[in-house]
Amino acid sequence: MARKPADQSVNKMDILLAAADVLRRNGYEATTMKDIAAQVNLTAASLYHHFKSKDFLLLSVLETGLQVAIDQMERILHTPQPCADRLRAMITGHIVDVTANPAVGAAMVFEIRSLMNARPGIAGSIHSDAAFIERRDAFFRQRDAFENLFRRIIKEGIAAGEFREVDAAVFTRAMLGAHNWVGVWYRPGGRLTGQEVAAIMADTFITSLTGGLAEGQPAPLHRAQPGR
Amino acid sequence: MARKPADQSVNKMDILLAAADVLRRNGYEATTMKDIAAQVNLTAASLYHHFKSKDFLLLSVLETGLQVAIDQMERILHTPQPCADRLRAMITGHIVDVTANPAVGAAMVFEIRSLMNARPGIAGSIHSDAAFIERRDAFFRQRDAFENLFRRIIKEGIAAGEFREVDAAVFTRAMLGAHNWVGVWYRPGGRLTGQEVAAIMADTFITSLTGGLAEGQPAPLHRAQPGR
DNA sequence: ATTATAATTAAATTCTGATTAGATTATTCC
DNA sequence: GGAATAATCTAATCAGAATTTAATTATAAT
Numbered sequence: 001m002a003r004k005p006a007d008q009s010v011n012k013m014d015i016l017l018a019a020a021d022v023l024r025r026n027g028y029e030a031t032t033m034k035d036i037a038a039q040v041n042l043t044a045a046s047l048y049h050h051f052k053s054k055d056f057l058l059l060s061v062l063e064t065g066l067q068v069a070i071d072q073m074e075r076i077l078h079t080p081q082p083c084a085d086r087l088r089a090m091i092t093g094h095i096v097d098v099t100a101n102p103a104v105g106a107a108m109v110f111e112i113r114s115l116m117n118a119r120p121g122i123a124g125s126i127h128s129d130a131a132f133i134e135r136r137d138a139f140f141r142q143r144d145a146f147e148n149l150f151r152r153i154i155k156e157g158i159a160a161g162e163f164r165e166v167d168a169a170v171f172t173r174a175m176l177g178a179h180n181w182v183g184v185w186y187r188p189g190g191r192l193t194g195q196e197v198a199a200i201m202a203d204t205f206i207t208s209l210t211g212g213l214a215e216g217q218p219a220p221l222h223r224a225q226p227g228r
Numbered sequence: 229m230a231r232k233p234a235d236q237s238v239n240k241m242d243i244l245l246a247a248a249d250v251l252r253r254n255g256y257e258a259t260t261m262k263d264i265a266a267q268v269n270l271t272a273a274s275l276y277h278h279f280k281s282k283d284f285l286l287l288s289v290l291e292t293g294l295q296v297a298i299d300q301m302e303r304i305l306h307t308p309q310p311c312a313d314r315l316r317a318m319i320t321g322h323i324v325d326v327t328a329n330p331a332v333g334a335a336m337v338f339e340i341r342s343l344m345n346a347r348p349g350i351a352g353s354i355h356s357d358a359a360f361i362e363r364r365d366a367f368f369r370q371r372d373a374f375e376n377l378f379r380r381i382i383k384e385g386i387a388a389g390e391f392r393e394v395d396a397a398v399f400t401r402a403m404l405g406a407h408n409w410v411g412v413w414y415r416p417g418g419r420l421t422g423q424e425v426a427a428i429m430a431d432t433f434i435t436s437l438t439g440g441l442a443e444g445q446p447a448p449l450h451r452a453q454p455g456r
Numbered sequence: 457a458t459t460a461t462a463a464t465t466a467a468a469t470t471c472t473g474a475t476t477a478g479a480t481t482a483t484t485c486c
Numbered sequence: 487g488g489a490a491t492a493a494t495c496t497a498a499t500c501a502g503a504a505t506t507t508a509a510t511t512a513t514a515a516t
Contacts, residue, residue: 010493027341029257032473044474046494054474110338113255164435170420170428173413174406181405192398200398207392208436238463260503272504274464282504 010040012050012060020061020103024183028058028114058111059135065104066142069097073149083157088206090150091175092198098183099194105183115139147172154209163209175205238268240278240288248289248331252411256286256342280357286339287364293332294370297325301377311385316434318378319403320426326411327422333411343367375400382437391437403433 018039022031033044033054051057076089098105115136151172157163178201186197246267250259261272261282279285304317326333343364379400385391406429414425 025341027255027257029255030342033475034473042493043495045476045496048475049493110341113253113338114258166432167420167428170425171432173409174429174432177406177409177412178402179405180409181401184405185401192395197398200395201402204394204399204402204436205432207439208432211435211439261505262503270463271465273466273506276505277463 010042013064014040015047015050015057016061016064017103019057020065020101020107023058023061023111024103024106028111055115055132056135058115059132059139061104061107062111062115063135063139063142065101065108066139066146068104069094070142070146070149072097073146077149077153083153083160083162084206084210087150087153087157087209088202090153091179091202091205092195094179095182095198095201096194098179099186099188099197102183102186102188105180109180109183112143147176150175157209164211166209171205171209178205238270241292242268243275243278243285244289244292245331247285248293248329248335251286251289251339252331252334256339281360283343283360284363286343287360287367289332289335290339290343291363291367291370293329293336294367294374296332297322298370298374298377300325301374305377305381311381311388311390312434312438315378315381315385315437316430318381319407319430319433320423322407323410323426323429324422326407327414327416327425330411330414330416333408337408337411340371375404378403385437392439394437399433399437406432 015036019031019036022035022039026035033047036057037044037047047057051060072093073090076086076093079086079089081089151168154163154166154168154171158165158168182197182201186194188194192200243264247259247264250263250267254263261275264285265272265275275285279288300321301318304314304321307314307317309317379396382391382394382396382399386393386396410425410429414422416422420428
């Protein structure tokens with residue numbers, strides 16, 4: 001046919017990564033197409049060759065980030081280890097992802113709402129586009145599925161007697177809130193690596209579930225000295 | 229002097245609450261002065277009688293929300309109870325606040341970045357206003373102070389032997405991430421009340437620190453059955 | 457009642473930013 | 487080399503939004 005990805009051309013993935021980065025800094029509404037374009041040495045108009053609209057671009061960023069995370073979790077989940085070990089792997093996997101690419105991680109936290117509000121017809125987005133709504137809803141289903149992966153293994157661990165009885169829904173959200181927040185405060189090159197942060201966080205939640213008594217990494221416990 | 233708060237007039241606090249609500253739904257950039265004004269039956273122009281600019285309005289929303297939280301924490305903190313009990317009170321206090329007013333809670337999560345980016349001179353905000361920068365920086369100092377309240381009591385608990393040794397910085401952020409996230413998913417009238425959510429969350433983190441062995445609420449623990 | 461001022465408004469101003477239209481340039485296939 | 491198409495650009499278009507200005511209305515104190 002014609003022109004291939006060459007020197008001056010960028011592909012969609014380049015744009016998505018650049019967009020994620022700009023989004024992390026500025027947020028969806030404050031990010032202009034020009035900002036994103038500048039990041040990959042294009043003009044705003046050029047972006048419309050790759051994406052139908054700003055909304056679709058955002059959606060693509062989020063879809064990509066989420067899919068990576070889900071794939072990884074699924075892989076871990078179907079492993080024949082104790083629940084605690086699998087959960088530990090899931091937590092560290094997720095957090096390492098987030099620290100490796102804080103832009104996407106932060107977008108996942110902050111831009112969800114913009115996506116929800118990208119209502120067709122309503123001032124702002126002009127998508128009478130059923131296509132958009134459909135893809136957006138699919139994204140939200142995926143996100144729920146992601147949350148469910150965690151919820152499920154917690155329930156499994158409780159059923160197996162590995163974990164104490166907790167409210168799986170709230171516990172899961174506490175975890176995911178903590179994970180998501182990492183994308184906000186984590187800075188590469190700081191005191192801790194992504195791996196280290198991940199290990200600490202996993203320890204935090206696994207200890208909460210097992211009381212620090214079960215298998216897994218050692219979780220040194222000072223016996224409480226009642227009464228301060 | 230003249231006109232007092234009467235029928236048609238609204239006071240600043242009315243506007244702040246309304247603004248928090250609109251902000252939660254739309255986010256800072258997507259929220260127009262008109263949106264906020266409509267919420268209190270005013271026109272956009274009227275808001276400028278009460279607030280110097282949109283940035284100042286946002287800042288006021290956040291300041292108010294944070295101050296409420298800090299006051300409450302301080303009160304709890306200077307109580308002569310074991311660290312675990314004080315921490316529990318702090319967690320539940322914070323989360324009940326968030327669930328009682330998810331708008332402010334969510335703003336605290338989502339709008340922080342808009343506030344950071346409200347740079348004077350830079351396209352968008354026109355504050356060459358040193359006043360704005362000063363107040364904004366003061367806000368960030370307050371936010372750090374808030375985080376420190378939690379960090380401090382964790383360290384105190386570790387020193388007292390009540391808590392196991394954790395990385396206080398990361399643990400604190402895990403907690404606050406979980407708390408903040410509540411403002412995002414919590415819906416009044418759902419399965420759980422704010423109090424219930426708060427209790428579960430407090431339990432989650434305190435158990436992680438004490439191994440469920442110390443004082444405090446009972447944290448039933450199924451002995452792990454090693455090897456699934 | 458008069459006056460001073462607080463609260464509000466409608467209308468104008470000015471900018472920014474998403475999106476479109478119409479070329480232009482580069483690349484591959486024949 | 488020519489045809490077809492991809493990738494990009496420049497220059498409009500167009501709407502929405504923050505802020506300003508210049509009135510207008512209401513209230514309290516004198």
